[in-house]
Amino acid sequence: MNQEMQALVDLLHREACSCVVRNDTIRMFGQRGVADLYDMLITMPSMLCGADVADKVVGKGAAALMILGRVRQVYADVISSPAYDMLKDAGIDVTYDILVPAIRNRSGSGWCPVETLCRDCATAEECLPLITGFVKRQRGAGEETE
Numbered sequence: 001m002n003q004e005m006q007a008l009v010d011l012l013h014r015e016a017c018s019c020v021v022r023n024d025t026i027r028m029f030g031q032r033g034v035a036d037l038y039d040m041l042i043t044m045p046s047m048l049c050g051a052d053v054a055d056k057v058v059g060k061g062a063a064a065l066m067i068l069g070r071v072r073q074v075y076a077d078v079i080s081s082p083a084y085d086m087l088k089d090a091g092i093d094v095t096y097d098i099l100v101p102a103i104r105n106r107s108g109s110g111w112c113p114v115e116t117l118c119r120d121c122a123t124a125e126e127c128l129p130l131i132t133g134f135v136k137r138q139r140g141a142g143e144e145t146e
Contacts, residue, residue, distance in 0.1 A: 001075065001095045008054040009075050023051040034114055037065040038135050045069055058083045058096075059103035061114035061134075064127035067092065078103070080115060086124065 001009070004022070012020045017028040019036050027047065029036035037055075040047050048069025055062065058076035063083035066074055073093040076083075080103045087094045102119075103112040111119075117130040 005052055005054070005073060005075055005095070008052055012054040012056065012075075012077075018056050020054045021047060021051050022053075023047055023049070033112075034059075034061050034065060034131060035135065037062055037069070038131060041065050041069045057103055058087075059112050059115040060086060060118040060121070061112075061127055061131050063087045064118060064121070064124035065131065067124040068128060082115075082119070090124070 008020045008022055008026070011017075011026070011028065015028055017030045018032065019029040021027050021029070021040070023046070031039075037048075048066065048071050051069070051071045052073050053066060053071050054075040056077045058066075058074065058079040060080060060082040063086045067086065067090045071092060074087055074095075076094070076096040078098045078100060079094070079096040080100055082102070084094055084096070084099060103115045104110070105112050110116075114131060114134055117134060118127040121127045121130070
């Protein structure tokens with residue numbers, strides 16, 4: 001991992017945020033799940049294009065959003081094998097601390113809902129409408145995204 005990415009990882013841990021993105025500027029995010037990546041992709045995609053991203057947990061849904069946003073490189077504290085494979089297949093440089101078969105839900109009783117939604121998707125493009133529906137349902141119910 002290069003020094004610039006290590007600085008993002010250090011910031012991720014020091015500030016206890018969920019995601020740090022560096023493009024022209026460094027921005028820190030704190031929503032749960034895929035919410036911040038989804039919002040960036042939909043409202044300010046230029047923030048992701050060519051960006052370096054340090055994230056605490058990267059599942060297949062988050063990986064799809066990063067691919068669609070055209071990020072340059074990703075660090076994850078925890079990443080699922082499907083997310084890792086999807087990012088690598090897209091030519092994105094990935095480093096991580098822990099590789100797991102799948103991201104678990106918050107209670108630990110099963111898979112993360114977004115990981116489950118995206119499980120059978122072959123491409124990032126296939127994941128997007130599923131993630132959009134999930135985010136809209138969660139926000140409509142007044143809940144944070146998983």
